[in-house]
Each structure stands twice: as C-alpha cells, then as structure tokens.
Amino acid sequence: MPGTDHKGQLVHRRGVVTGLLAAPMAGALGPAHAQSDLGTSAVRATEQAAVKAATRVPMQPRVVTGATVAGATGWRQFAALRVGLITNQTGRAGEMHLVDSLAASPGVRLTALFGPEHGVRGTVEAGAKIGNVRDAVTGVPQYSLYGATRKPTPEMLRGLDVVIFDIQDVGVRSYTYISTMGLAMQATAAAGIPFVVLDRPNPLGGSTIAGFTLEPAHRSFVGQYPIPITHGMTVGELATMIKGEHWLPGLQTLRLSVVRCTGWSRAMLWPDTGLRWIATSPNIPTFASALTYPGIGMVGNTRVNEGCGTPAPFTQFGAPWLAPAQTAATLNAAELPGVRFVAATYTPLAIPHVAPNPQYQGQGVGGVRIQVTDPARYRPVDVGVHVLAVLQRQARVRGLDLFGALPMFHAIAGTRRLHQMITAGASGHEIVAAWTGDVDAFRRRREKYLLY
Numbered sequence: 001m002p003g004t005d006h007k008g009q010l011v012h013r014r015g016v017v018t019g020l021l022a023a024p025m026a027g028a029l030g031p032a033h034a035q036s037d038l039g040t041s042a043v044r045a046t047e048q049a050a051v052k053a054a055t056r057v058p059m060q061p062r063v064v065t066g067a068t069v070a071g072a073t074g075w076r077q078f079a080a081l082r083v084g085l086i087t088n089q090t091g092r093a094g095e096m097h098l099v100d101s102l103a104a105s106p107g108v109r110l111t112a113l114f115g116p117e118h119g120v121r122g123t124v125e126a127g128a129k130i131g132n133v134r135d136a137v138t139g140v141p142q143y144s145l146y147g148a149t150r151k152p153t154p155e156m157l158r159g160l161d162v163v164i165f166d167i168q169d170v171g172v173r174s175y176t177y178i179s180t181m182g183l184a185m186q187a188t189a190a191a192g193i194p195f196v197v198l199d200r201p202n203p204l205g206g207s208t209i210a211g212f213t214l215e216p217a218h219r220s221f222v223g224q225y226p227i228p229i230t231h232g233m234t235v236g237e238l239a240t241m242i243k244g245e246h247w248l249p250g251l252q253t254l255r256l257s258v259v260r261c262t263g264w265s266r267a268m269l270w271p272d273t274g275l276r277w278i279a280t281s282p283n284i285p286t287f288a289s290a291l292t293y294p295g296i297g298m299v300g301n302t303r304v305n306e307g308c309g310t311p312a313p314f315t316q317f318g319a320p321w322l323a324p325a326q327t328a329a330t331l332n333a334a335e336l337p338g339v340r341f342v343a344a345t346y347t348p349l350a351i352p353h354v355a356p357n358p359q360y361q362g363q364g365v366g367g368v369r370i371q372v373t374d375p376a377r378y379r380p381v382d383v384g385v386h387v388l389a390v391l392q393r394q395a396r397v398r399g400l401d402l403f404g405a406l407p408m409f410h411a412i413a414g415t416r417r418l419h420q421m422i423t424a425g426a427s428g429h430e431i432v433a434a435w436t437g438d439v440d441a442f443r444r445r446r447e448k449y450l451l452y
Contacts, residue, residue, distance in 0.1 A: 061274035066198035066236065066259035067093045067166050071101055079107035081161040084152075084193075086114040086145070086184055088177075089121055090168035090200075090278045097121075098166055098198075103138040111160060113142040114152060116167060116180040118281050146176075150221060151183035157191045166198040168280050169235045170290045171205075173214060174222040174297065174412045175280075181235060182224050182242050189254035197258045199236030199451070201273050203290050206232045206266025206452060210294075210381035213438040214414035223414050224248070228435070228442055229381050230294050234451065236260065241449040260451055269375050282354040283313040292370050295384020298418075301409040302402050304391060305365055309348030309358025317387065318346060318367025320360060321398055328368045330390050334428060338377030342369045385418070386428030393425075 070077065071093030083102060085091075091098035099120065102110045113120050113135055120135060120142055135142045143156045157163070165184065167177045181197070188195045211229025225247050231238070236258035243251045263273075270277065270287045279285045284293060289312065296314040300306025307316040318324075324343035331341040344367045348358040368387075372378050388402075395402040403409055403419065410416055421431050 061263075061276075063201055063261055063263040063268070063273035063275055065092075065200050065261045065275070067091065067098055067200075069262060070198060070259050071096075071098075075102060075105040075108050078102075078105075078162065078164075080109070082109045082111040082159055084112040084114060084157065084160040084163040085110065086116065086163065086165045086167065086180065087120060088116055088118060088167050090280055091166040091198075092278070095276075099135060099138055099140070103140065110138065110140055112156060113140050114145050114156070114163075114184070115142060117146040117176045119144070119146075145180050145184070150180070152187040154187075154191060157187060157193060160191075160193055162194045162196060163188050164196045164198060165235070165239075166200070167235070168200050168278065169202070170280055170284060170293065171202040171208075171230055171232065172294045172297070173211070173225070173227055173229050173231065173414065176221055177280075178235065178238060179221050179224045181239060182248050185239065185242065185254055185256070186248050186250050189250050189252075192253070194255040194257065195239075197236045197239045197256070199234050199258055199261045201261060201264045201268060201270065201275070202232060202234050203270035203287060204230055204232070204294070204380070205269050206234070206450075208232050208379065209439045209443055210379060210432075210435070211438075212413065212415045212417055212435045213442060218410055218414050218416075220411045222408075222411050228439055229298075229412075229414070231442070231446070232266070233446060233449070234261075234264075237446070237449050237451050240451075241446060244449060245445070258451065264452055266450075266452055267376075271375070283308055285311075285313070288312070288372070289314045291372060291375060291378065292380055292383070294380040295382070295387065296370070296380075298384045298409070298412055299387050299391070300359070301412055302388070302391070303359075303395070303400065303404050304402075305348050305359040305367075307348075308355040309351060309361060310346055313355070316344060316346065316367050316369045318344070318360075318365035319391075320363055320365055321395070321400060322366040322368075322391070323394060324366040324368060327366075327390055327394065331368065331386060334386055336383055336386060337379065338372060338374035339383060340371045340373055342371055343367075344369045382428065382432050385422075385431045388418075388422050389426065389428045389431065392422050 087098050093101040099113060102108050132143050165181055169175060169177050185195050208230050209228050209232045213228055214223045214226050225242060239256060242248060243254055243256055277287050284290050293314045296306050296317055299317050304317050304319045307313045328341040328343040345364055346367055347364050348360050350356050350361055392402050409419060
C-alpha cells in the first residue's frame with residue numbers, strides 16, 4: 001500500500017525462466033528446480049500431477065497456483081532443507097495456509113517465517129509496525145519485514161538453506177509486497193541462499209499497463225522499480241525482471257527459481273481463474289476493491305476519502321465539499337469503457353484493524369460510487385486520473401487545495417508530472433495520452449521476462 005554465468009543464471013525466453021541452482025541445492029530441490037528449463041518434462045509432470053489432484057474434487061479452480069503445484073508433490077523439492085518462508089494470509093496450497101502445510105510436511109524443516117506489511121497471518125492494519133514473535137499456530141520464529149527492518153538481516157537468515165516467497169500481489173507498483181520481495185532477494189543473494197517464488201496470477205490480468213514510469217527521484221518502499229503503476233506481470237515474472245534488469249544492486253549472484261502456476265493466461269482477470277479471493281490486505285477485501293484500487297488509491301492521497309472506513313474501500317470516493325451529481329455526470333460524459341458513475345452520500349467510520357482513522361471520519365460526505373459494468377474493459381488508472389482532473393476543477397472553484405501534502409502523492413504517482421498536469425488543468429484524456437510512451441517502452445522491455 002518493489003545476466004550472470006551459468007551457475008546462477010536466469011536465461012530469459014518467451015514463456016520460460018531458467019533457474020539453475022548451485023549443485024548441492026539443485027539436488028536437494030529435486031527435478032523441478034534442478035532442470036535448466038522450467039518447461040522440461042520433469043516440471044510438466046509435476047504441474048500435471050497438481051492439476052490432476054485438483055480436478056478430483058468438483059468445482060476446482062481453472063488456475064493452479066505455484067504453491068499448489070509444489071504442494072502436490074508433498075513439497076519433496078524442499079525435503080531435508082531448512083526453509084525460510086515469506087508469506088501472509090494469501091499464501092495457500094489449495095485451501096491450507098502455506099505455513100501449516102509446510103510445517104506438517106514430513107522432511108521439510110520450516111525454520112523461519114517472514115511477514116510483510118500486515119504480518120504473516122494478515123491481521124495487522126496498514127502502516128502498523130510489527131515486531132518479531134513466534135507464530136501462534138506452529139511456534140516457528142516469525143520475523144517482521146515491516147518493523148525495524150524492511151529486509152531480512154543476516155542473523156534472520158542464518159542457517160537457512162532456501163527462502164520461499166508466496167504472497168498474492170494485486171499488480172500495482174505501490175503495493176508494498178513486491179518491494180518486500182525485491183529486498184528479500186537482495187538479502188538472500190548476499191547470504192548465498194537460493195530464492196524460490198511460488199507464482200500466482202495477476203488479478204488485473206497480464207495486459208493492462210498504465211501510468212507514468214517511476215522516476216529515480218521518487219523511489220521508495222511504495223515504488224522500488226521503474227515500472228508503470230499497473231504492470232501486468234506476475235510476481236514470478238517481476239522477480240526475474242528485477243534481477244535481469246539490475247534494478248537492485250547485488251542480485252547478479254542470486255539463485256532464483258520460479259514455480260509457475262498452471263492454467264493462467266494473460267487475458268484472465270481474477271474471476272476467470274476460479275480461485276477464491278482472500279483479502280490481500282485489510283482494505284482490499286474483495287476483487288472489486290482490487291480492481292478499482294490502482295486509480296482510487298491515488299485519489300485517497302488528496303483531500304478526498306477513497307472509501308476507506310466503509311465496507312467497500314476504493315469503489316467509491318467522497319468529500320464534504322464534493323458535488324455528487326455534478327461529479328458523476330461529468331465523469332459519465334467522458335464515456336470511459338466498462339464503468340458507470342453514480343452519485344452517492346456516505347459516512348466513513350473507524351473500523352478497528354482495518355481503517356482506524358479514515359479521512360472525514362464520522363462526517364457525511366458527498367460521493368460517487370464506481371460501478372464496473374465490464375471488468376475486461378475497465379481501466380483503473382485511467383479512471384483515477386479522470387477523477388482527479390474533475391476534482392481539481394471543483395476544488396479550484398471552491399478555493400481549495402485538492403492535494404495538501406504532496407510527498408506521498410508524488411511517491412504513488414512515481415513522478416511530479418501527474419500533479420503538474422492536473423493542477424495545470426489537463427483533462428484525463430490528455431494525461432492518459434502523456435504516458436503512452438512510457439507504457440510502450442515498458443511493454444517492450446518486459447517481453448523477454450514473460451512466463452505465460
């Protein structure tokens with residue numbers, strides 16, 4: 001709310017990632033990770049076994065996650081290894097929490113847990129610092145990557161043979177889980193420990209790319225990499241790109257592997273996967289919130305409530321000074337694809353552990369609800385900048401400063417250009433057109449890292 005020699009190399013091809021591990025690790029991890037090509041027959045057999053196991057039960061998902069692919073073998077590629085796991089409440093093998101699945105697996109030595117923002121079990125509110133404790137269920141030491149440190153320390157990694165990353169991302173640059181992943185990749189590279197990503201679908205699909213590319217001056221924990229706001233990549237693909245493009249120092253020696261999910265194609269949004277949605281963070285309780293978050297999340301960094309403090313975060317926005325009917329009418333006139341805007345009023349309320357202090361808490365606000373009529377055509381970042389452009393005109397008429405404090409807005413936008421264009425009176429269409437070059441360049445750059 002981030003090319004080396006043959007020993008540790010990632011060879012990038014369309015749909016394939018090579019993840020050669022050092023000799024001892026390759027043998028320990030088994031055929032699925034020892035092969036130089038994740039499209040080999042050994043890995044295909046593992047994937048097919050997972051799919052076959054899943055299809056024994058009626059109404060199974062069409063997509064099988066990397067965790068379920070690996071778990072279908074009984075985690076044999078991690079047998080006798082001391083495993084460190086970076087995960088949260090979304091880390092599941094089938095319907096079982098990944099922590100519990102690994103802890104119950106004979107031969108696997110689950111040694112350390114690492115929690116991102118919101119913690120390993122996902123019970124901590126946004127922005128709250130987390131301490132180092134023991135997991136209440138398994139008793140395994142649990143280290144926070146959202147407290148005193150944002151990356152595993154050498155002491156935390158001591159004695160580990162492999163670190164696994166399995167967290168459901170939402171496909172947005174500012175979502176901090178990908179920053180956690182990159183920093184953990186750095187730490188494991190420095191420690192000489194292999195890093196395995198259990199891949200998951202991008203809920204927004206693999207094709208929607210929008211927003212200005214992050215500029216170096218605005219790099220932060222809510223924006224580590226020079227990518228647009230929505231990037232259309234899975235975490236596994238992004239991990240290979242972070243390494244391959246040298247976006248973080250020290251990754252040349254990283255032994256990186258990706259266990260791919262099966263059945264996913266780039267045209268799929270989350271509902272197409274058949275997977276059950278698990279709240280990726282307290283204010284993303286549903287796919288509906290995830291779909292609208294990339295644009296309305298930016299709106300929430302102005303003097304406008306983004307729906308937090310209500311049961312439907314990011315699917316509506318409002319402020320005491322906002323004119324609901326006028327705003328909805330203006331946005332509908334823009335004829336944005338896949339969406340309709342409806343005037344509304346609502347009152348943001350404090351929700352413990354979710355939204356303890358929402359903007360305009362306890363005040364009635366005039367607002368607009370976002371009704372997505374066609375998710376496949378909906379463009380969340382485009383909607384966000386259209387909303388900002390309309391709100392800027394209203395705020396100016398009322399003599400209000402829409403933005404207030406700017407550092408976080410610039411960090412989320414990844415540039416000062418967005419604020420400059422909005423305050424200069426640019427329309428939403430003009431802003432979207434302005435990032436076309438950034439999007440086209442990124443689309444070409446990411447091509448060799450795509451696995452699906």
